[in-house]
Amino acid sequence: MQTTLFIPLALGLALALPAQDGAPKVAEVGEVVAEFSFGAMLNGDGRTKISEFRGQPILLDFWGTH
């Protein structure tokens, strides 16, 4: 099994292990969100990784077009 270590967001030290399928562990409230990428974005500035937004609060609003 390939194990990937995700660069931590908190303190730059804590390590988050991925789930068995290789996807990052889903964070519960109070936990540090593991590194991941949003992919391409509209209206963005080229930042896609969650670690690149460190230092700013992020409000995610999941929605659908249908």
Add this chain to the structure above:
Amino acid sequence: MPQAIKHDLEKRDRGLVVILPECQGADLDTLPAFLWKMFPTMEARVSIERGTPVTRGNGLPASALIGVDGTLLWSGHPSSGAKQIDELTEVELKKMASGWGATPEAKKARQQLYGKRNLAEAKKLIAALADDNNEKAGLQLELATAFAWRAKAVQHLRDEGRLAEAKTMATALKKIASGVADWDAEVATLVAGFEGPEGQSEMTQAKKVDGVLARVRDKKMKVADAIKPMRAIAKAAAGTKAGERAEKLAAAFEAAPSAK
């Protein structure tokens, strides 16, 4: 979504990042037309959801708030958490402005890095931290990331034809990273990219694109009425990134249902 858009409009200048992941299979090629129809004043980031690793409520809509240190602070249905989202966001924006850390020195470094956005000063403070300070390595990584994304953003915005934003970013980076030998040459190259007659000519066209967009977003021009001026800019700026952007926007306006 309307509440998140409101947060974006009201708090983006203070540092809040609003991201709207679409979860029902839309793609980034067709999404602009939908957005210009439904939310013409909206400027928040939109992504295609592909497994954001945060817990959230069942179904849509759903929201999640991530703090300045990467901690998931809240998740659930946006209407049930409106007050909490407001309060927590304010706490985080204050934390961003004042810095945080296990030691006063680390807090001060983050205040410069994130609150004052002074990368050169943050670098000095981080360098001065004792080697046994548990946060030093993390702060060095944060500083490197803060410089790297800004440098990358200049190129990204140029590639998208958003030249005025790219130049603003490059100029700001020159100011906040000034005097750091590791960064000076890279920043000088980024800033120089906007000089010269060709660059200035494209900038003029790019600003015209921004002008039309501003009129649409300020509701001074309907989306349908913006097609013609945008096509004219696309023609005048043909062969440039600004021209490509104008053409894409004109096509999105045309495809927006309200334009038909």
